[in-house]
Amino acid sequence: MSGLCSERVAIVTGAGRGLGRAHALALASEGAKVVVNDLGVGLDGTGSGTGPAQLVVDEIVARGGQAVAHGGDIATTEGAASLIRTAVETYGRLDTLVNNAGFLRDRMLVNLGEDDWDAVIRVHLKGHFLPLKYAAAHWRAEAKAGRAPAARIVNTSSGAGLLGSVGQGNYSAAKAGIIGLTLVAAAEMGRYGVLVNAIAPAARTRMTEATFAETMAAPDTGFDAMAPENVSPLVVWLGSAASAGVTGRVFEAEGGRITVMEGWRPGPTADKGARWSPAGAGEAVLKLLAEATTPEPVYGTQ
Numbered sequence: 001m002s003g004l005c006s007e008r009v010a011i012v013t014g015a016g017r018g019l020g021r022a023h024a025l026a027l028a029s030e031g032a033k034v035v036v037n038d039l040g041v042g043l044d045g046t047g048s049g050t051g052p053a054q055l056v057v058d059e060i061v062a063r064g065g066q067a068v069a070h071g072g073d074i075a076t077t078e079g080a081a082s083l084i085r086t087a088v089e090t091y092g093r094l095d096t097l098v099n100n101a102g103f104l105r106d107r108m109l110v111n112l113g114e115d116d117w118d119a120v121i122r123v124h125l126k127g128h129f130l131p132l133k134y135a136a137a138h139w140r141a142e143a144k145a146g147r148a149p150a151a152r153i154v155n156t157s158s159g160a161g162l163l164g165s166v167g168q169g170n171y172s173a174a175k176a177g178i179i180g181l182t183l184v185a186a187a188e189m190g191r192y193g194v195l196v197n198a199i200a201p202a203a204r205t206r207m208t209e210a211t212f213a214e215t216m217a218a219p220d221t222g223f224d225a226m227a228p229e230n231v232s233p234l235v236v237w238l239g240s241a242a243s244a245g246v247t248g249r250v251f252e253a254e255g256g257r258i259t260v261m262e263g264w265r266p267g268p269t270a271d272k273g274a275r276w277s278p279a280g281a282g283e284a285v286l287k288l289l290a291e292a293t294t295p296e297p298v299y300g301t302q
Contacts, residue, residue, distance in 0.1 A: 006031030014101030016052025225255030
């Protein structure tokens with residue numbers, strides 16, 4: 001390995017399995033000291049246990065790396081604050097935060113309970129906000145003390161957040177919110193040496209194996225395009241000092257493909273210079289839609 005993250009300290013949330021585990025191992029293989037956060041919950045967010053996080057720590061240590069487990073709930077103030085403290089108190093610094101934790105409670109909207117909505121929004125969106133908040137406060141203090149960091153935050157969105165996904169209204173809303181949070185954090189924190197980007201990965205994890213079983217299945221031979229390890233090189237690079245100047249961007253990552261997402265941009269426009277009538281507005285909209293690019297299909301549709 002190149003040692004791209006040598007001497008850096010990285011936090012990865014939800015790192016006990018799947019993508020988070022792959023990110024933690026990849027960061028460690030490039031020289032980072034890693035705080036492995038995981039609550040050890042089930043696919044729906046129930047239960048708890050630090051076992052998965054410690055297993056990843058043991059893997060890193062067995063390969064000659066350095067890591068420590070953190071089992072706090074990063075969607076709480078105390079859990080998020082203690083996560084940042086763990087990095088600083090254990091290794092003396094923090095350089096990279098990879099927000100990855102999440103789970104699913106899929107339902108069609110008419111069947112989606114308020115508790116299932118709140119739980120998914122909490123772990124994905126609040127679970128990004130709070131670690132980001134406390135990491136950013138630490139880095140701001142460092143910058144004001146004259147120790148300008150080369151800090152990096154990598155957030156985890158999803159194709160569901162970009163395009164929507166049938167049966168995943170709560171998850172899609174949370175993942176779309178993470179993109180908005182990324183853009184604001186990049187704008188606010190750049191002055192302190194903090195760069196913030198997001199990825200929208202496609203990979204085989206506990207969350208995708210059941211929902212997209214056929215698409216996510218591993219091949220008998222050849223390149224396993226859905227292996228979570230395929231996403232981690234981009235995360236490592238974004239989390240390293242080599243990504244200087246890259247901030248406020250969203251990248252899709254799948255197999256060997258990396259795509260820069262270009263987001264919402266103004267399309268065809270009609271300006272009457274005065275108030276429209278309802279019928280006139282409708283006529284204008286139909287003409288504009290005829291000129292506009294057809295949107296991508298929502299995930300899960302035929």
